[in-house]
Amino acid sequence: xxxxxxxxxxxxxxxVVIASQRKQRPSDFVRASQPPKQSTCPFCPGNEDMTxxxxxxxxxxxxxxxxxxxxxxxxxxxxxxxxVPNLYPAFSPPRxxxxxxxxxxxxxxxxxxxxxxxxxxxxxxxxxxGVAQIAQLTLVISAYRDCVGxxxxxxxxxxxSVFRNHGLDAGASLSHAHTQVIATPILxxxxxxxxxxxxxxxxxxxxxxxxxxxxKEEGGQRLAWQSDKFIVFCPWASVDPFEFWIFPKRHMSTxxxxxxxxxxxxxxxxxxxxxxLRSILQDPPYNFAFHMTPDGHYHWHIEVYPKLSIWxxxxxxxxxxxxxxxxEEASLNLREAIKSxxxxxxx
Amino acid sequence: xxxxxxxxxxxxxxxVVIASQRKQRPSDFVRASQPPKQSTCPFCPGNEDMTxxxxxxxxxxxxxxxxxxxxxxxxxxxxxxxxVPNLYPAFSPPRxxxxxxxxxxxxxxxxxxxxxxxxxxxxxxxxxxGVAQIAQLTLVISAYRDCVGxxxxxxxxxxxSVFRNHGLDAGASLSHAHTQVIATPILxxxxxxxxxxxxxxxxxxxxxxxxxxxxKEEGGQRLAWQSDKFIVFCPWASVDPFEFWIFPKRHMSTxxxxxxxxxxxxxxxxxxxxxxLRSILQDPPYNFAFHMTPDGHYHWHIEVYPKLSIWxxxxxxxxxxxxxxxxEEASLNLREAIKSxxxxxxx
Numbered sequence: 001x002x003x004x005x006x007x008x009x010x011x012x013x014x015x016v017v018i019a020s021q022r023k024q025r026p027s028d029f030v031r032a033s034q035p036p037k038q039s040t041c042p043f044c045p046g047n048e049d050m051t052x053x054x055x056x057x058x059x060x061x062x063x064x065x066x067x068x069x070x071x072x073x074x075x076x077x078x079x080x081x082x083x084v085p086n087l088y089p090a091f092s093p094p095r096x097x098x099x100x101x102x103x104x105x106x107x108x109x110x111x112x113x114x115x116x117x118x119x120x121x122x123x124x125x126x127x128x129x130g131v132a133q134i135a136q137l138t139l140v141i142s143a144y145r146d147c148v149g150x151x152x153x154x155x156x157x158x159x160x161s162v163f164r165n166h167g168l169d170a171g172a173s174l175s176h177a178h179t180q181v182i183a184t185p186i187l188x189x190x191x192x193x194x195x196x197x198x199x200x201x202x203x204x205x206x207x208x209x210x211x212x213x214x215x216k217e218e219g220g221q222r223l224a225w226q227s228d229k230f231i232v233f234c235p236w237a238s239v240d241p242f243e244f245w246i247f248p249k250r251h252m253s254t255x256x257x258x259x260x261x262x263x264x265x266x267x268x269x270x271x272x273x274x275x276x277l278r279s280i281l282q283d284p285p286y287n288f289a290f291h292m293t294p295d296g297h298y299h300w301h302i303e304v305y306p307k308l309s310i311w312x313x314x315x316x317x318x319x320x321x322x323x324x325x326x327x328e329e330a331s332l333n334l335r336e337a338i339k340s341x342x343x344x345x346x347x
Numbered sequence: 348x349x350x351x352x353x354x355x356x357x358x359x360x361x362x363v364v365i366a367s368q369r370k371q372r373p374s375d376f377v378r379a380s381q382p383p384k385q386s387t388c389p390f391c392p393g394n395e396d397m398t399x400x401x402x403x404x405x406x407x408x409x410x411x412x413x414x415x416x417x418x419x420x421x422x423x424x425x426x427x428x429x430x431v432p433n434l435y436p437a438f439s440p441p442r443x444x445x446x447x448x449x450x451x452x453x454x455x456x457x458x459x460x461x462x463x464x465x466x467x468x469x470x471x472x473x474x475x476x477g478v479a480q481i482a483q484l485t486l487v488i489s490a491y492r493d494c495v496g497x498x499x500x501x502x503x504x505x506x507x508s509v510f511r512n513h514g515l516d517a518g519a520s521l522s523h524a525h526t527q528v529i530a531t532p533i534l535x536x537x538x539x540x541x542x543x544x545x546x547x548x549x550x551x552x553x554x555x556x557x558x559x560x561x562x563k564e565e566g567g568q569r570l571a572w573q574s575d576k577f578i579v580f581c582p583w584a585s586v587d588p589f590e591f592w593i594f595p596k597r598h599m600s601t602x603x604x605x606x607x608x609x610x611x612x613x614x615x616x617x618x619x620x621x622x623x624l625r626s627i628l629q630d631p632p633y634n635f636a637f638h639m640t641p642d643g644h645y646h647w648h649i650e651v652y653p654k655l656s657i658w659x660x661x662x663x664x665x666x667x668x669x670x671x672x673x674x675e676e677a678s679l680n681l682r683e684a685i686k687s688x689x690x691x692x693x694x
Contacts, residue, residue, distance in 0.1 A: 333373050
């Protein structure tokens, strides 16, 4: 199979992967919003043969967590977390003669070089972060770190995106708890703009712009929660109702720099914040995405986008958004709900 | 009621209107995707009192089209097209003491000065452009022109967005055929980027970049349709499956420059193209948005985004898109379907 093709808009700095490997007929698009019928979950224990061999699994052996990998002939069955290649990858590793960016007149393209992996977060189908055990979620975060560390070591990889789609309306085609990891040969535009601005701010002031934002939001009315290591707030210009961002308080450009106690604190933070969101809005669909880069002036974080409204003609056509829920009010609701979650799970 | 507030992201050039006038409780967001129950259509003839007085209506008087307006005490009942203020406006005209852009540290904001109007496209509830009479659709396009002309004359208006949401999944909260027109005090980012690039290209080459694109796409495999005056193609880096763009062949920066025969040709173009889309995909939800500015180097056009997939964590988090339908294949399907529509309606 040939690699997918990436294409850049005639004018905008906007890239799209034309994933023709997943090519469909027009009729496949009719009522695409219907729930897919899937009798057997390919991510549940016992069905390991429904996916390619795991790139790695975590297993518990004599009370310790071990990392192993499957082979073509052997799949581990006793896994706690499992990382597998996506069966329908948008990005694929290089083989022979791949092309970098090509430009002919207004037509700019590149091979969709990279990786597309899935982290199965638990053997338990419904162990989503909002209800997960902290110990399990800590393993998931270790798996994110392992995955990002490995993928970003390839010279053709410019960015690694770790993101999660929760619920059918947020684009999750399988309901088993899982995260996707996509490594791309370009720095996507949203992160590129953040990197550029954080670099120029650093050059001007010798300070991190995100550290400044954290300081301003820490004492304010958009604060939703904080722990020793993390701070959670609804951003000033929230695009989505109940949107919130999670930042490590310590300046770190990627998750690769986290210490074990920070990983555990992050697990707890995700658990109570996504649990709080779940309790306010009856398990709403949402997406989250990590933003991180190796640039030292950058400050990694997670952005959580509840899927409670539809981006329509204005949003799609102009990039201007309407949000009917002020972040100051969203944070008020989240604050209470997160506190309740915290009391529920204890310390 | 105070004006809504616009806010800019800490870092990105991305604006959001915090529409607190439409403030809702958390419970209002639960299952927001359920069809709203509305027994009486506020846009159907006879229910004119359910909207504010019309800013203008088109009526047929002695075989000629007349333009009139409602008053507080009197609403026209015999209208063909009706333009009314949105009952829940995101943007509102100035009253007293409005503030321009204000910036305090990382917090940038502005009053949401502008207008938010609705064009009711027909007295017939279901006369959407894909099935409309050409004569009716020609009136709708005249209404767009009237609306844009009036709104862009205000000194506090920097951009006028004309867009249409079709179907519940594309954000249409009312099913009666209608278009929205929003005038904003800023130039939204997507259009701003196009303007900037088309200006720099013009400065370098003394040519319009869009005229160049049209020339390149005219003979190619992404062409979906063309008439005397308009050309329709699936863009090279289509973000959405079956996305297509409609350009006037003649260089014009806004729709205000259209001649009557061009308006009629555009009506026909919209009719056959949206009719073709409708027939391939069983009346799919879609959005369309006009892009236009008064800048002479710009070239106005319409972008049509069928809503057949979900923007998930990757798209929302990074601004990088995956499209499973190559535009070359979408255009092939659209081409046939549009031709059938053309034969159906005759010339």
